[in-house]
Amino acid sequence: MQTIKEIQDEIIDEFSMFEDWEERYQYMIDLGKSLPLIAPEYKTESNIIKGCQSKVWVHAELNDDQIEFTADSDAIITKGIIAILIRVFSNQHPKDILDANTDFIDEIGLKEHLSPTRANGLVSMIKQIKMYAIAYQTQLN
Template sequence: MTITEIQNEIIEEFSMFDDWQERYQYMIDLGKTLPLISPEYKTDDNIITGCQSKVWVHANMNNDKVEFTADSDAIITKGIIAILIRVFSNQHPKDIIEGNTEFIDTIGLKEHLSPTRANGLVSMIKQIKMYALAYQTQLN
């Protein structure tokens, strides 16, 4: 699936819930399904700076696509990174770099996060795109 197709799927899933309590619970459930980062990558080098919680993201190149794994010590944050991993993992670096994140505004996520969590969300996206940029550079 393309990044846009996955984002549209997430928008559709979030539209099924009437209020943000249900959406938070859904994010928590998504966090529980997150492919966990291997303990060897749970290092300071893989921590996302700018997050209130600890969030680790690791990237690996496999068949010209970037695969991400992640973890967090906070359940909501783990749900947020799970959504981002779902969107951007197993995509070509160029598509990740060029991929927009408008779906976050469409589902209303950013406006329902505390300022520190919203900053963390921006930091997570930035780091994912930085990994993609590094891999894209290697391909060229």
């Protein structure tokens, strides 16, 4: 199993291959298209990320001491953003999620290339993922 840091480094390498942000946005859209979709029964109001301009649903389940995330969004760029976060944090131990930094987002230049509302949404997505990790970490202790 890859560590969060290894996955983040992989994403940094992938984004560095692109010449400009138009290509990076296209890559994010492609990542969003490959996102394993959240089951319809989890597309509920309680799974919507508050603070996002578009609708983003995130569901988490604890399996063998690791959190498995599924997600979806009604906006293609946002779907790409959540796909990146799911790739980094899914199938990781809650403590590792809580200890992880998210500097890779700045390293790939994502936050600076998002509108202020999308950047706020990104922060809200990370906050919700960490909240799931806190809840499951508490269960494990």
